[in-house]
Amino acid sequence: xxxxxxxxxxxxxxxxxxxxxxxxxxxxxxxxxxxxxxxxxxxxxxxxxxxxxxxxxxxxxxxxxxxxxxxxxxxxxxxxxxxxxxxxxxxxxxxxxxxxxxxxxxxxxxxxxxxx
Amino acid sequence: xxxxxxxxxxxxxxxxxxxxxxxxxxxxxxxxxxxxxxxxxxxxxxxxxxxxxxxxxxxxxxxxxxxxxxxxxxxxxxxxxxxxxxxxxxxxxxxxxxxxxxxxxxxxxxxxxxx
Numbered sequence: 486x487x488x489x490x491x492x493x494x495x496x497x498x499x500x501x502x503x504x505x506x507x508x509x510x511x512x513x514x515x516x517x518x519x520x521x522x523x524x525x526x527x528x529x530x531x532x533x534x535x536x537x538x539x540x541x542x543x544x545x546x547x548x549x550x551x552x553x554x555x556x557x558x559x560x561x562x563x564x565x566x567x568x569x570x571x572x573x574x575x576x577x578x579x580x581x582x583x584x585x586x587x588x589x590x591x592x593x594x595x596x597x598x599x600x601x
Numbered sequence: 602x603x604x605x606x607x608x609x610x611x612x613x614x615x616x617x618x619x620x621x622x623x624x625x626x627x628x629x630x631x632x633x634x635x636x637x638x639x640x641x642x643x644x645x646x647x648x649x650x651x652x653x654x655x656x657x658x659x660x661x662x663x664x665x666x667x668x669x670x671x672x673x674x675x676x677x678x679x680x681x682x683x684x685x686x687x688x689x690x691x692x693x694x695x696x697x698x699x700x701x702x703x704x705x706x707x708x709x710x711x712x713x714x715x716x
């Protein structure tokens with residue numbers, strides 16, 4: 486069975502600084518998808534970034550980028566120029582089918598605080 | 602962009618009553634919807650997969666007779682918590698699959714409090 490592990494229950498970053506959230510996963514599949522979701526206090530799940538395992542290039546979305554290490558089964562999220570609005574729970578998630586089929590398997594989450 | 606509407610956003614009910622939660626895809630057809638449960642300060646746990654026109658698939662440990670799922674149309678799935686008890690109090694979130702655009706969208710969630 487696939488598993489997703491987030492080893493940092495909480496993280497803190499100074500506004501405008503950079504922070505990296507860690508995620509590791511376990512799977513025997515060769516083709517899969519990885520995601521980072523943000524859940525602010527409103528509890529709406531917001532897709533931050535998505536990575537296809539067959540792509541070697543790390544995904545980037547504005548201030549958000551990932552470091553995808555397939556051999557190590559590692560998928561970290563880097564947030565640059567942190568803003569107060571980035572404060573939220575961040576969940577790493579795995580899916581075999583690109584997120585449109587099958588369910589997402591979530592890690593336990595990392596609570597990110599941003600200090601002004 | 603695609604939107605998934607989930608109602609109600611919060612509900613308080615007495616123990617022993619039933620509560621229905623709706624998950625509706627507003628501008629796409631969702632043949633598959635997923636229902637998750639989230640306890641405070643915890644992650645999302647899949648409860649069941651809802652397929653249009655067929656029976657839902659429940660995850661191990663989820664009581665199908667307590668959590669009734671109906672996916673009668675391509676845009677609507679409902680989760681009914683029957684004979685609710687305080688331990689059923691939780692945050693319930695649905696997600697819907699957009700097959701055309703190969704994306705998954707989440708509803709805004711429902712906070713259920715059973716007194």
